[in-house]
């Protein structure tokens with residue numbers, strides 16, 4: 001049981017930071033229920049958007065104490081924000097959840113399991129790219145002997161769930177980045193863009209980042225990749241570590257606005273959404289408010305940029321006239337926050353030699369959700385296994401994603417479903433680069 | 441209870457109780473003591489027996505989308521869920537019936553039968569979340585009510601657990617049945633106060649082969665109302681004849697972004713189905729009537745996709761209105777169809793008189809309007825004016841020969857007004873029925889019947 005003093009502190013925190021008017025925006029119509037993966041899975045209002053909103057409100061007003069059940073309800077939320085586009089009343093659920101989680105994480109000593117995961121994630125891996133990169137060096141060493149030994153090194157074995165070793169088996173070989181942006185003064189320059197490489201993308205999926213830059217350059221962009229970028233802060237923000245998220249945001253704003261670019265490009269849906277909300281994150285900071293708005297307005301995801309670069313006007317066809325069936329799993333934040341879902345589909349549908357099949361409930365979260373699959377592994381795997389039945393129904397050979405977390409999770413899903421021989425999961429950029437010819 | 445249903449189906453945590461303390465009605469909330477999810481009718485029987493012996497209230501709950509505070513456990517007790525009883529049991533294509541469990545989602549039934557070229561018409565705007573059990577107990581209507589009627593027109597029979605734990609079967613797969621009192625229809629619309637329904641047999645129709653959808657725009661609410669009365673008086677019964685005023689159109693457009701006209705005062709969404717020839721003919725006649733009455737524009741949906749966008753927009757109306765103010769109180773006044781223009785005028789007059797924000801949309805063809813009051817529960821002064829305005833709207837609709845609720849039910853919310861509509865004799869008879877069937881008053885207590893009736897307002901038009 002959570003203790004009474006903590007409960008009082010959290011109630012006070014909610015009163016100060018969880019906006020009452022935003023809570024009242026919810027009129028409890030329930031239109032969001034079918035969109036919410038945790039409700040669909042449990043059929044329990046405690047795990048629905050309007051349930052969680054009413055719980056936050058009840059804690060705020062002191063109708064119920066902050067206890068284990070409240071914590072469970074808020075913890076099990078994926079933060080996928082599928083409830084937002086489903087809500088005709090315009091409830092800003094993401095912002096409510098973020099402020100509630102921020103209060104809870106500040107006031108409470110996280111559980112050992114969470115602490116371990118977050119500590120590793122935030123302090124060791126995601127603090128800045130320099131550390132992440134240097135860690136990758138060591139990860140490569142460890143990878144030879146298996147992920148377990150890193151886990152041992154970081155003393156996580158006691159607390160990390162089974163799923164970690166499962167994830168390990170689907171992790172790509174970690175490589176150092178091979179390619180850096182070329183400074184070019186090409187005459188056919190379309191846009192000047194800055195690439196935000198993302199910490200997970202720059203390490204675990206470094207090849208995808210190389211491909212992203214190559215692709216943009218091929219389509220006539222001048223690409224710069226500012227040195228010393230910080231992690232976007234999404235993982236911090238979504239886990240209630242708002243202060244560190246703000247620090248990262250400011251560092252990125254300073255760095256990126258120095259470059260005079262048309263767009264700031266990212267290839268990870270989760271990062272992109274958070275980056276596009278820096279304006280919201282820093283709205284109360286007089287020094288950064290306007291800069292953050294300028295920054296957020298320049299954020300674009302790679303699929304949207306490819307659309308702006310008229311990728312469909314070039315002929316896209318599969319290499320060696322191979323035939324594929326493709327399907328696409330939405331990145332929650334790309335879809336629900338940035339409302340980008342047509343662009344990647346349009347690209348896939350335009351490929352000669354590939355048949356695109358839309359998956360049932362492609363817009364529902366795969367259960368990856370940041371570090372959710374590590375902390376709430378049971379619910380995450382239920383959601384993933386349901387997702388895999390829909391994936392299987394499409395009979396696709398390639399499942400395309402737009403975000404590293406989703407990509408890992410889909411790889412895991414394919415393994416769990418025993419489909420490794422029939423199917424693979426790829427980031428959209430890798431698919432374009434490795435499987436297609438572009439006739440420019 | 442844990443012994444009956446297993447501990448995984450019993451919830452008593454604070455978070456769970458709060459999550460089942462409300463429905464879609466603003467301003468009503470009360471926590472239950474326990475939330476139970478039985479897996480079959482036998483378990484329900486056993487639960488009811490325990491509650492009967494110990495006089496514990498039971499609040500049956502579908503998806504909690506009702507708009508009359510029908511599932512708020514205002515006396516605590518058990519909230520009874522049907523989340524495990526959510527199956528379609530049998531489609532009988534020879535008798536054109538479908539038998540379902542109460543927890544099945546309305547939309548699922550509609551899609552299931554349409555895949556077999558059959559048709560289940562009642563389609564409340566909440567159909568993608570509401571349950572058939574909830575629809576039956578509220579006798580819900582929908583966008584197709586004008587031509588096809590409401591839920592009660594499709595319920596052929598039910599299985600139910602009575603408050604003493606006995607099981608009742610009513611009706612059956614029968615086109616006709618006059619064996620005694622019509623108990624099926626007594627249970628339809630009984631709002632969980634008479635029995636717990638565990639199985640429902642519904643009537644189906646063949647799916648219409650053709651339909652057409654138009655959107656018409658008017659410069660005043662009254663003109664739209666006139667168009668409605670004229671269409672029906674010309675003996676044309678469209679499937680759908682829905683109304684939205686400007687304020688509603690604006691918020692709906694803000695959410696849906698499908699290019700609805702936000703500068704006209706009112707729109708009507710009209711749809712007809714049937715054979716292609718008749719539909720074309722009647723839609724032409726409808727368009728002519730609208731033009732004659734003074735429609736500024738008539739726009740025909742190009743395909744089913746566009747038509748569905750328009751219907752979806754209309755279904756989102758209520759929730760989208762919640763954007764405007766913190767509290768959304770919706771009414772369900774219903775008048776004879778011919779009085780629709782007059783009722784719209786009355787609503788506007790009352791809104792001005794009390795200086796409260798009211799936006800109106802609704803099933804114009806059914807005479808069923810949803811004047812929706814946008815307000816803020818935290819502002820006591822304003823809430824007082826809102827209450828007066830709503831009282832006067834009820835009174836106005838009764839004076840025009842109408843009722844206080846067309847499809848949302850009485851629940852806890854409208855209980856104080858019920859006597860206005862049904863009179864003392866009506867209330868006493870209803871109470872006697874309730875007493876005879878549920879003598880300990882354990883089934884959804886505090887609903888339909890209020891401790892006291894509200895004093896009638898004296899309408900002063902001056």
Ligand SMILES: Cc1cc2nc3c(=O)[nH]c(=O)nc-3n(C[C@H](O)[C@H](O)[C@H](O)COP(=O)(O)OP(=O)(O)OC[C@H]3O[C@@H](n4cnc5c(N)ncnc54)[C@H](O)[C@@H]3O)c2cc1C
Pocket residue numbers: 028029030463464499500501502503504505506507510511522542563564565566569570571572573574575576577578579580581582583630631632633635636637638755758759847848884
């Ligand atoms: C945005 C919105 C739009 C709506 N549009 C419409 C509309 O167009 N037309 C319309 O008529 N209504 C509409 N409604 C109201 C509501 O959706 C309907 O009343 C619906 O039928 C309720 O279904 P439910 O499953 O949510 O039932 P609940 O709200 O859970 O319950 C409704 C009533 O049924 C009882 N009940 C439920 N299941 C059982 C059972 N198995 N046995 C006994 N009693 C039971 C409950 O006790 C309660 O009294 C709308 C609501 C919203 C929020």
Ligand code: SF4
Pocket residue numbers: 025026027028029030031032033049050083086087088089090091759762
């Ligand atoms: S759809 Fe929006 S208003 Fe309706 S219950 Fe969900 S969050 Fe609340």
Ligand code: SF4
Pocket residue numbers: 035036037038039047048049052076077078079080081082083084093
């Ligand atoms: S963020 Fe996702 S999991 Fe959380 S309430 Fe919204 S839809 Fe459900």
